Every structure is written in structure tokens, then in C-alpha cells.
Amino acid sequence: xxxxxxxxxxxxxxxxxxxxxxxxxxxAGSAADIEDIAQEVFLRLLRYDRSDLIDHPQAxxxxxxxxxxxxxxxxxxxxxxxxxxxxxxxxxxxxPETETGRRAAEAELQxxxxxxxxxxxEIVRLHFGEGMTYEDIAKHLGLTRRMVKRDLAxxxxxxxxxLDRDLSEIELPRLSPExxx
Amino acid sequence: xxxxxxxKRRLQAAEEAANWLxxxxxxxxxxxxxxxxxxWLREAPLHVAELLHACRLQHDLxxxxxxxxxRPHGQQDNPVVHLLPVVNRRRSRTTAVSSFLGRHAxxxxxxxxxxxxxxxxxxxxxxxxxxxxQSGERREVTLADGSIVDLAPNSDVRVRLRAKRRLVSLxxxxxxxxxxxxxxxxxxxxxxxxxxxxxxxAFDVARRAGGVAVTVVEGRVSVxxxxxxxxxxxxxxxxxxxAETPIRLSLGANQQVVVSASTGDATPVRxxxxxxxxxxxxxxxxFNNEPVGEVASRFNLYNHIQxxxxxxxxxxxxxxxxxxxxxxxxxVAFIKSVAGVTIVHQDQDVLVLGAPPxxxxxxxxxxxxxxxxx
Numbered sequence: 001x002x003x004x005x006x007x008x009x010x011x012x013x014x015x016x017x018x019x020x021x022x023x024x025x026x027x028a029g030s031a032a033d034i035e036d037i038a039q040e041v042f043l044r045l046l047r048y049d050r051s052d053l054i055d056h057p058q059a060x061x062x063x064x065x066x067x068x069x070x071x072x073x074x075x076x077x078x079x080x081x082x083x084x085x086x087x088x089x090x091x092x093x094x095x096p097e098t099e100t101g102r103r104a105a106e107a108e109l110q111x112x113x114x115x116x117x118x119x120x121x122e123i124v125r126l127h128f129g130e131g132m133t134y135e136d137i138a139k140h141l142g143l144t145r146r147m148v149k150r151d152l153a154x155x156x157x158x159x160x161x162x163l164d165r166d167l168s169e170i171e172l173p174r175l176s177p178e179x180x181x
Numbered sequence: 182x183x184x185x186x187x188x189k190r191r192l193q194a195a196e197e198a199a200n201w202l203x204x205x206x207x208x209x210x211x212x213x214x215x216x217x218x219x220x221w222l223r224e225a226p227l228h229v230a231e232l233l234h235a236c237r238l239q240h241d242l243x244x245x246x247x248x249x250x251x252r253p254h255g256q257q258d259n260p261v262v263h264l265l266p267v268v269n270r271r272r273s274r275t276t277a278v279s280s281f282l283g284r285h286a287x288x289x290x291x292x293x294x295x296x297x298x299x300x301x302x303x304x305x306x307x308x309x310x311x312x313x314x315q316s317g318e319r320r321e322v323t324l325a326d327g328s329i330v331d332l333a334p335n336s337d338v339r340v341r342l343r344a345k346r347r348l349v350s351l352x353x354x355x356x357x358x359x360x361x362x363x364x365x366x367x368x369x370x371x372x373x374x375x376x377x378x379x380x381x382x383a384f385d386v387a388r389r390a391g392g393v394a395v396t397v398v399e400g401r402v403s404v405x406x407x408x409x410x411x412x413x414x415x416x417x418x419x420x421x422x423x424a425e426t427p428i429r430l431s432l433g434a435n436q437q438v439v440v441s442a443s444t445g446d447a448t449p450v451r452x453x454x455x456x457x458x459x460x461x462x463x464x465x466x467x468f469n470n471e472p473v474g475e476v477a478s479r480f481n482l483y484n485h486i487q488x489x490x491x492x493x494x495x496x497x498x499x500x501x502x503x504x505x506x507x508x509x510x511x512x513v514a515f516i517k518s519v520a521g522v523t524i525v526h527q528d529q530d531v532l533v534l535g536a537p538p539x540x541x542x543x544x545x546x547x548x549x550x551x552x553x554x555x
Contacts, residue, residue, distance in 0.1 A: 038230030045223050053219045054212065058205060065233075109241055110250065115323070129248030134207075149203055156199035156235055157192050163238075 040068045112162035120155040123148055191227065198231035202239065250463065310340040314354070317485050319462075319506075327361035328368060331462040333387075334482045355387035357398075357462045374407045375440045384432075385459045392441040397432045398455035405429045406440045406447055464506045470499045473516060480509045488513065491535045495522055 044064045045053070053060050113124060119141075126132045126140065134152075138145045201218050204210050210218070222228050312332055314320050320332045325342055332338060336354025341347075344366075349358070351372040360368040362381025370377045370386050375393040377386060382400025386393065395404050406428045428447055432438060435455040439448045457467050466483075468476050474496030477488040483506040490496045498520060504512050513532060516522055525535035 035226070035230050038233055039226045041233075042223070042226040042229045045219075045229070050216075050219060050223075054216045057215050057219055057222075106241075106246075110246055113242070113246060115327075124242065125248055128242045128246065134203075149200070152203065153196045153199040156238055157196040159238055160195040160231075160234055161192055 037065075037068055040071075041065055044068070108163060109159070112159050115162065116155055116158055120151050120158065123151050124155050127152065191231070194225075194227050194231040195234065197221065198228065198235040201232065202235045311337065312340065313337045317483060319464075319483070321462075326363065326366070329359040331357040331359075331459075333357075333461055351386050351388060353388060355385065355389075355461075357383070357385045357459045359383045373440075373442050374445045376405045378403045378405070383459075385462075388442075389439075392439045392443075394437060394439045395432060396437040396453060396455060396458045397434050398459055399434055401431060401433050403429060403431050404438060404440070404447070406445045460503075461506060465503060466506050467503045469501050471501070472496060473498050473500055473520075476500060476502075476512065480504075480506070480512060483507065484509050486510075487531050489531060489533045491525060491533060492522070495520060495534065 041061075041064050044067075045060075048060060048064075113121060116124065122141070123137055126137045127134075132140065134145050134148045137143070138148045141148070143151075201221065204214060205218065222232065310324075312320065312322050312330065314332045314334050314336050316334050318334055322330045322332065324330065324340060324347075326347060328347070330338060330340075330349070333355035336356055337352040338356055339350040339352060341349075347360075347363075347366055347368040349356075349368070349370045351370060356370075358368070358370060358379070360379045360381050360383070364380045368379045368381075370379075370384075372386050372388050372393045375386075375395065377384060377395050379400065379402040382402055383398040384400075384402050385396040385398065387396075395402070428445065430438065430447065430450065432450065435453055437451045437453045437458065440446070441448075460467050461483075466476075466479055468479075474490055477490055477496075481487050486509050488509055495516075500516070500519070502512075502515060504515075509532070513524070513534070516534065517524075522534045524532060526533040
């Protein structure tokens with residue numbers, strides 16, 4: 001990971017870990033649950049003063065998400081018949097079932113990255129694999145910094161689409177291979 | 182709003198979210214930009230959700246990817262998407278060339294992909310795709326269905342993706358298949374008298390001197406073998422109307438079977454280390470107590486630098502080890518250290534190994550072992 005002050009990602013990581021385990025255990029579409037959490041975060045965002053948010057967007061997001069995630073965890077443990085077990089698993093570092101799910105998710109991500117258009121794939125690799133900054137990548141590939149950033153954002157969207165069953169069906173109209181020839 | 186435009190909007194939001202994430206993280210965000218970000222975020226729960234997804238993705242990308250295993254396949258919508266230009270994997274001798282390749286790797290990849298699309302165009306007309314490799318060349322190809330074929334050197338496969346089934350014929354050599362799951366469209370690989378049927382799994386098929394070897398790395402496949410054509414005719418002649426029942430067996434992960442090309446008989450199912458058996462596909466060669474001569478010929482398959490061994494005693498000596506296919510030098514260094522051999526001759530492409538020098542005693546006894554340092 002580049003840059004030490006990666007607070008937003010840290011924030012997400014912190015509250016998402018337990019949540020994700022829970023989601024993996026349920027094997028339900030995790031998208032739906034993230035939508036619920038997003039809804040909750042959204043409503044709280046509206047309650048805060050706009051100028052406060054603008055001054056410290058990350059700090060506020062961190063706080064809101066931490067609260068929501070704590071409440072979410074409590075709610076989940078109440079609604080589950082084996083709440084105690086589930087909470088124990090949060091502490092447990094290894095759980096075969098979760099491990100399998102995690103591996104499958106990793107393999108899926110790996111595949112999706114490899115399937116990106118070559119330049120996007122290369123940029124993602126240089127950024128995350130080699131820890132290069134946008135400037136370094138731009139210099140390395142003879143692109144502008146803006147192009148690197150745009151490619152990276154497009155790669156994110158493409159990965160989102162590839163990893164989400166609801167989204168992966170989206171196909172922008174294209175010529176079929178036969179017609180393209 | 183139609184489902185289509187909903188999805189489109191979501192993907193749009195995903196890209197915007199990624200952009201905001203980058204902007205905030207680079208700490209270049211001005212007050213005006215932060216205001217825009219907050220307004221954007223408060224526009225719709227969708228935006229919050231996509232920001233969460235972008236964070237999650239960022240975390241996963243930083244934590245989970247094995248980058249050395251990533252080879253870009255290019256776009257998935259072409260019948261044959263990307264051929265990995267692994268032609269001649271030996272290291273470039275001139276640094277100028279290698280730095281040029283480094284700087285223009287993307288360009289090279291793109292043009293190779295373009296060539297792949299063109300060659301695929303020809304193949305589509307014929308309703309099939311032929312993928313070939315030569316000596317010293319390895320190739321990874323993503324098929325239109327998302328399955329990946331890793332082709333060993335000196336190999337040919339013929340691919341026909343039909344509506345009801347995916348047919349691959351291994352005409353020569355060895356290939357590793359990572360089959361994308363589709364129960365309604367079985368993936369069938371045939372080699373000589375053997376056919377392997379899978380729905381979503383990873384397995385290797387190799388045509389070897391002893392017959393067709395099928396190795397399962399992941400999942401389960403069903404293997405069907407036919408008696409050879411000649412044997413089949415004889416049987417038909419003897420028992421008219423009675424068709425010879427083919428041998429059918431089921432193989433799970435880490436199991437291997439070898440089917441004789443001449444008789445169609447299968448060896449008993451053997452437990453193997455599936456990953457180790459297909460290590461060639463990740464540029465790794467594993468040897469377990471195998472003669473040096475055999476090891477050298479495996480290296481020769483993958484490299485332009487050819488190793489020749491003059492001393493028959495040395496060629497027969499057994500070694501174990503794990504090496505990079507692209508690094509025959511490390512194997513030579515290993516042999517030199519354990520057997521005290523001399524390099525008799527060395528030029529650009531040939532390394533000739535001879536007997537140990539007079540007086541130097543080569544250590545004898547237990548087979549030598551090397552482990553790959555990564």
C-alpha cells in the first residue's frame with residue numbers, strides 16, 4: 001500500500017473485517033448488506049452540518065461508519081440464533097468455512113484483475129504490486145498523471161462489475177465477434 | 182428506470198467513488214473539492230455504497246493479490262483474448278533491449294493481443310481456434326468462455342466452443358486447463374483415445390510416450406478411454422454388434438491416471454501433488470529423484486540455452502530439486518556444486534557438461550537435493 005496516511009481505507013478495513021466474516025458465513029449476497037449499511041451512513045451524513053463535513057470529511061466518515069458498524073454487529077448478533085458462537089468466531093483467526101470463502105473471493109479478484117484491459121491491469125499492478133505513485137507510473141508508462149488516475153478509476157469500476165453478479169450482466173452494446181470481423 | 186440504466190448508473194457511481202477516494206487520499210483536495218465530495222456523497226445512498234465498495238476493493242487489492250501470478254488477459258469479449266508472448270523466456274543479453282521492452286511492455290502486449298485477435302478471426306471462419314507453441318515457448322490463452330489454457334512448449338490444441346459443449350483437442354504436448362464453471366456446457370478435452378470431461382475445475386492433460394496423463398488439480402473430472410482403433414475393429418469383427426464398453430473413471434483433486442495410447446488401458450489412479458505436477462505452468466520445474474539427463478532435457482524444452490551432458494554416469498545420476506524453468510544456470514550451478522562437473526564448452530546457446538576433473542572426487546551416496554530460493 002502506498003502512502004501511510006491511508007485513513008479511509010484503514011477505516012473501512014477496521015469495521016469491515018468482522019462484517020465480512022459475517023457475510024461470508026451467511027453466503028447471502030453481501031451487496032444487499034452493504035447497501036443497508038450505506039443507507040444508514042447516508043442518513044447520518046445528512047444530519048451533520050455540511051461545513052463541518054467539508055472541513056474534515058475523512059474524520060466524519062470514520063466516525064459515522066464506526067458507529068454504524070458497531071450497531072450493525074450488535075443487531076446481527078441479536079438476530080442470529082447462535083449469536084455467542086458468531087461472536088466467538090470474530091475472535092477466532094481461522095475458520096475453515098470462512099477460509100474457503102475468503103480464498104474463493106481472492107481467486108475471483110485475482111481473475112478479475114487479470115482480465116482487465118492490459119494497460120489498466122499494468123497500472124493496477126504497478127500501483128498495488130510495486131507500490132508506485134501515480135507520478136511514477138505516469139513516467140514509467142509515458143502517460144499523464146491524469147490518465148493514470150482515470151485508468152485506475154475505470155479499473156475499479158470494471159472490477160466492481162466483474163465481482164458483483166448483479167452488475168456483471170451489464171454489457172454495453174458491442175458488435176458480436178462475427179460482425180466485428 | 183430500466184435494470185440496464187440502473188446498472189449503468191451504478192458503474193458510473195463506482196468510477197466516481199474511486200476518483201473521490203484517490204483525490205482524498207492524495208491529500209491534494211482543496212476546500213472546494215471537499216465540498217463537492219460531500220455534496221456528491223449526500224446526493225444518494227448509492228454514492229455512499231460505492232465509496233464503501235471502492236474502499237473494500239482497495240483493501241483487497243493491496244492485501245490479496247499474488248502479483249507474480251497476474252498476466253493480463255486483455256478484454257474478455259474476443260474469442261481468443263490474449264496470447265502471452267512468452268516466446269523465448271531467456272533473459273535478454275542487451276540491457277538496451279530489455280529496458281525498451283520494459284518501457285513498451287504495454288505496447289507489446291497490445292500488439293500481441295491485436296495479432297491474437299487477427300489470428301482468432303481466421304480461426305472463427307473455420308469454426309475453431311488452433312493454439313500452438315514451439316520449443317522454448319509457453320503460452321496462456323483465455324478462451325471466450327473465460328476458461329484459461331496454459332500451453333507447455335511444443336504443444337497444439339484445437340478449440341471449438343459450441344453452444345452445448347466446449348470441445349478441446351490436445352493434438353500434441355501438454356496443457357493445463359482452468360475451466361470456467363458452466364454445468365450446462367461441459368468442457369471436454371480429447372487426446373488420442375482419452376477424453377476428459379469437466380464442468381468447472383483445473384486439470385492437466387499431457388501426451389507422453391507412455392500414453393495420455395490426466396492430472397486433476399482442483400475439482401473433479403470424468404475420464405473416458407476408448408480401446409485403440411485397431412483393437413476396436415478386432416473386437417467388432419469378433420463380436421459383431423457388441424460395442425466395446427469404454428472405461429470410465431472419475432478423478433478428484435490430486436489424482437492422476439495414465440492411459441496407454443496403444444491399448445486404452447488405464448493405470449491405477451495415483452495420488453499426486455496436483456500443484457507440483459502442473460508447476461511448469463508457473464515457470465517452476467520440480468524433480469523428485471530423477472536422472473540429470475532427464476532434468477536437462479526438461480530445461481531444454483523451456484529454454485534456448487541447451488544443456489548437453491557428455492558423461493553418461495553424470496546423466497544417470499539422480500537429483501531432486503525445484504527450479505525456475507527460465508533459469509537453467511541455477512541448475513547448472515547446482516550440478517556443478519554437488520557433482521563437481523566441469524563446463525566443457527560454453528557459447529551463446531549451448532552449455533556442455535563433462536565429467537569431473539581428474540583428481541576431484543565427486544561426492545557419492547544420497548541423491549542431491551536443491552530447493553528453489555524465491
